[in-house]
Amino acid sequence: MAKSAEIPIIDFASGRPEKEIAKELCEAAITYGFIYIRSGALDVGAVDRAFDISKHLFSTTDVEEKKRCSIQKNNRGWTGIRSETLDPKTQKAGDFKEAFNFGEFVDGKAQQPVPNSIADREGEISDIFDKFRALAVRILYLLGVGLEVNPPDFFSSTHLKENGSSGTTLRFLHYPSVDSAEETTDAIRAGAHTDYGSVTLLFRLKGQAGLQILTPSSTWAPVPVCPPTTESDPSPPVLVNIGDMLSYWTNGLLKSTTHRVAVPTGDGDAAASDVLEGEGFKGGRYSIALFCHPAGKTRLEPVPSEVVQRAGEKAGTVEATGTGEGKVLTADEHLATRLKASYIDLYKK
Incomplete structure (x- = not known):
């Protein structure tokens, strides 16, 4: 039986001192790059509605309608099975999943084609997008407090709508049932990667395992949906991870940790050792x-x-730019670089 990843659980319950939560967040982000957040961090109803819409989208929308909404270079729309390759250097085939990406909404309206199957819920998706983003902005503010950034809202303010459009994306993901040997060739549903943005909020369903992170010892550790002490919570805790941009911003102090989604079949294949009991x-x-x-x-x-300056001096790091060539990228430039590597066929057109 695999040993689960050591990821701290941080309580966002009302009444806790802001600086105390901020300190715990930063310690987790520096050491692990992944954090569980529980206790009232988000409206459980919004998460339930999001999954209801996602299941309806993938189960009732025919392929031609999905293709009408195919993903474009702005990273919005539907991407089909094997069309995205998150680990192009080592994957033999694209990821065994499909997804639908929503970019930013304007006055409750998507700035992209929306499948007819969920068109009547467009405003609801916009509301879910805003609720999720509000939590992410709160987390970014607390990270600024914990790192003693001047001003403390340095991170969070750059993520507000009024400061310009961004690549913020709400993604519905569906990993179909794996039924054949061909589909389990490398036992991977989503290739090893780091996330492109600043922070990611991940919502999962009980019993649906598969996420793994790469540990400092270069082994894969499964990330339980419901870690110990959270099993009886109304819904699984929100899993937060640090992305590339926040790592660059902090000279690598905050960890953008490599992760993947495996196929935890538990029947002797390559992923069997990474299955947690009950998951x-x-x-x-x-x-x-x-x-x-x-x-x-x-x-x-x-x-x-x-804090970032002292950590950089201690590590002998002068500047983290993401290019290795001394050039400081903008958020859009970094995102474009990563998308081009993941959507090979799209960018060939």
């Missing part, structure tokens, strides 16, 4: 992610923080 799952899998990005023109250079 093996052979059927279809649904998850929802909010990939939070700052305004597109934001430069990814180290933030004004003595």
